[in-house]
Amino acid sequence: MVVSAHPLASEVGAAIxxxxxxxxxxxIAVQFALAVVYPDAGNIGGGGFLVLRQKDGRTDALDYREKAPAAASRDMYLDEAGEVVEDLSLKGHLAAGVPGTVDGMVAAHRKYGSMPWRELVQPAIALASNGFPLTAKEAAKLNRQQEDFLEYNTQRPDFILRENWEEGDTIRLPELAQALIRIRDQGRAGFYEGRTADLIVAEMVRGGGIISKEDLAAYRSMWRRPISRQVGGYKVISMPPPSSGGIALVQLLTISENYPLHEWGWNTLKTAHLMIEAERRVYADRAEHLGDPDFYEVPVAELLDSAYIMSRMEGVSLEKATDSEDVSAGVPAPAESPHTTHYTVVDTAGNAVSVTTTLNSSFGSKVFVAGAGFLLNNEMDDFSVKPGYPNSYGLIGEEANAIAPGKRMLSSMSPTILEKDGQLFMAVGSMGGSTIITTVYQIILNVTRHGFSMQGAISAGRFHHQWKPDWVLSEWGALGFGTGLGLWVMGHKIAPKPGGIGRAAGILVLPDGRLEGGADPRGDDAAAGF
Structure with a gap:
């Protein structure tokens, strides 16, 4: 089974x-297909994280997160007065980090692939060359971006410009098809060297960006040891730094394990209040302690210590909200001697892959590489452009996530796999920037504590808190009138979240061995299985 953000991409994976x-x-095939049919987040100009659990229980994690170019500097988005220049890290050429997707897929294929590389890239080439029909949601998204595409591109991207895209319109991407052909025929060199590299650097020169040929040639994805912890009856396997997802998710689930959420019920006043208070403290830790482990010593073991995690809840009242101004990051004790899209795959042997990939904001920097037809990311905004200053998702960061040449920016991506009794139980993840962690957290609780099906867990209403700003974001109807009113009385500030929170994809292994896919109704997501 494959669950992804687009039905055509899911079908590509199932066909493989x-x-x-x-x-x-x-x-790998789904990643390249999404680069064609889901251009606002699927990509070859961005990056991502991958978590693997093999059928025998062995696990691995691949970090193909973007990196800051060599010419990047700590204060590159500040003016002479030391203030942040609006949109400089969000839109345009200077917002782009060095892309990691292609190198990541090459590394994944080299270590774990079984089919010829060419056959995995070819379906995406066919989609780009022959064209594909737009869904209503994709047409609407393209229409909203037309002004930005005109403003931030040095050459008109005529293939994406139209007065009004409509559902069912066929879009063809011939330049992207040629870029994919080079990747198919030359592998890594087809992107980081030669024609495509020349086009990327020429785009940087025209638009004032700083990615160089040397940056492209030097980029390498990294295999890392996954975060792996037993929480209650489940083993949680997730992404380590530079993603904040794995650590934050284990912290949240560990806290939840110590409260009778099943007895309290789904999204009741007690349950929602407890979850919000846990999220408030976990996101405070995220801001202070997490960054690229190659540049900053992240206290992973200390942050995952059960005693430390539960100490963060000391003083929490079950009757009253905490003011986020009164919450700061914890000080873990020294140890003794982590716009996006997610897809999930489980094969016939029981191998599971959970992947979250991104350009950051929807359509990234809004810049297409002229002549190559793909979008560049705006991941530089995921750094702390100024310590204590919020990024586009309102997340606060400190020195651990300051900009430095060659550094990977902190992420909330949380591709996750769960085991139960030593067997594969669930693979899940989500898009949604800062809301990714809390989306995955709620989906896992929905299944493990509240007895939801996979589809029910993903369809259910969601809410989110991230320490600062001190608001509970809530989908319409997620909390219900009684819970929402009760939270207000307790001192929580609640704000509606139009458009929903997250877009998740999950696969659950049922007791009889069948697979249940959960595809998010908030998007065009689809499950394809056989």
Missing amino acids: MRRGGNAMDAA
Whole structure:
């Protein structure tokens, strides 16, 4: 089974497995297909994280997160007065980090792929060359971006410009098809060297960006040890730094394990209040302690210590909200001697791959590489452009996530796999910037504590708190009138979240061994299985 943000991409992955490919083969094919049919987040100009659990229980994690160019500097988005220049880290050429997706897929194929590389890239080439029909949601998103595409591109991206895109319109991407052909035929060199590299650097020169040929040639994805912790009856396997997702998710689930959420009920006043207070403290820790482990010593073991995690809840009242101004990051004791899209794959042998990939904001920097037809990310905004200053998602960061040449920016991406009794139980993840962690957290609780099906867990209403700003974001109807009113009385400030929170994709292994896919109704997500 494959669950992804677009039905065509899900079908590509399922077709690869029907031909004998494994979960990693399917994941690679889905990544490239999403770069064509889901351009606001699927990409070859961005990056992501991948978590793998093999059928025998062995796990791995691939970090293909973007990196700051060598010419990047700590204060590059500040004016002479030391103030942040609006939108400089969000839109345009200077917002782009060095892309990691292609190198990541090459590394994944080299270590775990079973089918020929060419066969995994070819479906995306066919989609780009032959064209594909737009969904209503995709047409609407393209229409909203037309002004930005005109403003931030040095050459008119005529292939994406139209007065009004409509559902069912066919879009063809011939330049992207040629870029994918180079990747198909030359592998890593087809992107980081030669024609495509020349086009990227020429785009940087025209638009005032700083990615160089040397940056592209030097980029390498990294295999890392996953975050892996037993929480109650489940083993949680998730992404380590530079993602904040794994650490934050384990902290949240560990706190929840110590309260009778099943007895309290789904999204009742007690349950919602407890979850919000946990999120408030976990996001405060995220701001202070998390960054690229190659540049900053992240206290992983200390942050995952159960005693430390529960100490963060000392003084929490079950009757009254805490003011976020009264909450700061904890000081973990020294140890003794982590706009986006997610897809999930489980193959016939039981190998599972959970992948979150992104350009950051929807359509990234809004800049297409002229002649190559793909969008560049705006991941530089995920750094702390100024310590204590919020990014586009309102997240606060400190020195641990300050800009430095060659550094990977902190992320909330949380591709996650759960085991139960030593067997694969669930693979799940989400898009949504800062809301990714709390989305995955709620989906896991919905299944493990409240007895939801996979689809029910993903469809259910969601809410989110991230320490600062001190607001509870809530989808319409997620909390219900009674819970919402009760939270207000307790001192929580609640704000509606139009458009929903997150877009998740999950696969649950049922007791009889069948797979249940959960595709998010908030988007065009679809499950494809056989």
